[in-house]
Amino acid sequence: MKTLLKAARETKALKTRELAQLTAIDQALISKFESGSRKPTKEQIIKLSSILEIDYETLMIAWLKEKILYEIGDEHFALKALKEAEEELNYIRIASPNQKISKELQLLLNEIDALKIKLDKFRQFDSFRIAQALELEYTFESNRIEGNTLTLRETDLVINEGLTISGKSMREHLEAINHQEAIAYIKQLIEKNNPLNEREVLSIHNLILRGIQPEDAGRYRQVQVMIKGSSYMPPQPYMVTKNMEDFYMWYETYKSKLHPIILAAEMHERLVTIHPFIDGNGRTSRLVMNLILLQHGYVIANIKGNYESRMQYYQSLETAQTQNNKEDFLLFIAQIEKESLERYIGIIAQ
Template identity: 75%
Template sequence: MNTLLKNARKQKNLKTRELAQLIGIDQALISKFENGSRKPTKEQIKKLAEILEINYEILLIEWIKARILYEIKDEGELGLKALLIAEEEIRYNASFKRKKLSKNLQAILKEIDDIKKELDNFRQFDSFRIAQALELEYTFESNRIEGNTLTLRETDLVINEGLTVSGKSMREHLEAINHQEAIGYIKQLLERNFTLNERELLSIHNLILRGIIPEDAGKYRKVQVMIKGSSHTPPQPYLVSKAMEDYFIWFLENKNKLHPIILAAEMHERLVTIHPFIDGNGRTSRLLMNLILLQSGYVIANIKGDYDTRMEYYNSLEAAQTSNNKEDFLLFIARTEKESLERYLSIIKQ
């Protein structure tokens, strides 16, 4: 950047003193800008671009690059690793700032909030039995997405009657029991008016894999993984802890800025994209999403496990992960929540 400034000044036949007067700063600063010992402010960059007739975007990019290199110049390989981790976050934030919510998303969010307002007027008719039945369906569908072959009736027998279903594996039984206990845990969190953090996330995952892969339950993975049927490759294991640290920072920065549906969907997609666990990422991501929805007064968004819905779910996730196009996934989650709200309302009104 310093060479760019010096060459542009000379082409304009300006002395450092003259340029300093035009900008309104000390002459010594111009010399420091040109020899690289001092960086101009963003406002000074704008003035320099105008006076020296340099493309502002080009000059700003050079300025940003210089700042980044200054911060990581002594970090070696660690600096490069940090830069790679930051790249995905920067790409997402840049994309998110460029576009507001689409008209389709805005419309469905308005419909969702209208339904929620109507549901709030009927909350006094809510009951434990309604919640219990819908939570059972949620456990059944969430496990079905992951390949569990228990039917809804069999899931009920395993969870509520303590029965063993002939022909079904021990893992399938544990998946049903564990998921239902995880729902109970997030309801306890809601009663405590908690703040989402890493400890609670690991506790949820611990419940999901308890007795199934006990050595990995509630722990970040230490090996590289591939997602079956997806072209997205999750980050290397040594990057997971930092990615999860950034994940919770992002949540704290955005939890009061985004519509709860968008926030919940984002936290779901971001977690399953990092894929921090050896197994149970999908179930944990959906539980976390629904924890955020419940905390904001919405109902569980129950994604169905039938083939067509599952494929739509996976394809929208794939688009978000590989092309940074989250529109389809956000719409999918919004439609799922709308359907869940409508069903809940219809049951209560009866």
């Protein structure tokens, strides 16, 4: 790996001092990386790969190889241990096919991780008013996806001024108020470090349908449903409880093994595919996704409710549901998160 780093830096005609400025990594550390006397962290690998334009997969393989060799050295049982580790890794890939990430998606994840590192430097400039404005936009867009006709300004008046908008239904008013309260609830879960489990998901859904369909709020459906405009047919009601048990088991198994963006997108897709509720599945799934993103220090992935964005969202979901191909959906969510990060940084870094 040390050869890769030095050759790439020299190819770009950069001095170690210049590379240090571009990556925000100490110059002495970069020299040690190139001499092999010090190993970079994964975050530093992401930065170096991006700035030096080294293929991420190539650099990661070299980095992992050196880590493995350093750890096992010339241990007598090293080869046998590696063989058993390979068998276990193969099992994990079979159990979770989405562990295999395309090059396009990996590059996008690298860009997102670089943005998150940048965001962390500006955390001190976070403010309640910025968060409040962005959460209001999220409520507006998430409800707009589901057909709510309140404008952003009207949503603000309903939530923050307690006004009633002439010509708008009571349901639309409640959808705005409920969604904003659901955001506050997931933030409380994060502050208290509460785990994501069945009780919390049902509580989120209960808030979404509170006062709208109280008999169905926070309860799994007991009837068959269809998704308007989609050829996908959700599971029969008698399968919902078992599917949800599998949903939580999957989360517990992979919550520490997947990239947070992939984990959040997977949980969104899996929940909305089970479609466990009579209504409010989309909003609940997006809130669960954003709960996971916020838990890991990312920002709310705000999917827009305009026609083009909504159609891309629905089509990528349907492809995942009917063709067992989640690539388009994972790319879609990753792109949304990247754009949300870029906007957030642009606001607080001014």
